[in-house]
Amino acid sequence: MHDVSYTHVTLADYILTEDPELLVENETVTRIYKNLKKQKEVVTHKDIILCLIQKIEQESDTDKQDIYLEALEYVVYRTPDDDIV
Secondary structure, three states: OOOOOHHHHHHHHHHOOOOHHHHHHHHHHHHHHHHHHHHOOOOOHHHHHHHHHHHHHHOOOHHHHHHHHHHHHHHHHHOOOOOOO
16 A cells, blocks of 8 residues: 655645646646656655745746746645644
8 A cells, every 4th residue: 555645645636637727837836746756755845836936046938937936826825734833
C-alpha cells in the first residue's frame, strides 16, 4: 500500500480539474510538481509556491512571467490555510 501525502492528494484534487480556463495553470503546476518530486520525496505547497516565485523573478519574458504569476495565484488560492497551533 502506498503512503499518499496530504499535499499529493490536495494537488491531485485541483490539478485534475476540468475547467478549461485553468489549463495553463494546471500544466504549469503539474510540471513544477513533477520536477520537484524528482528532487524531493515530499513536495509541499510551499515548495511549489517558492519555485513559482523564483521562476517569476528569473524570467525575462513577460508572457512567461504572467503564466507563472497566474499559476502562483492558482496555487495560493487553492492551498489550505496552515494550521495555527
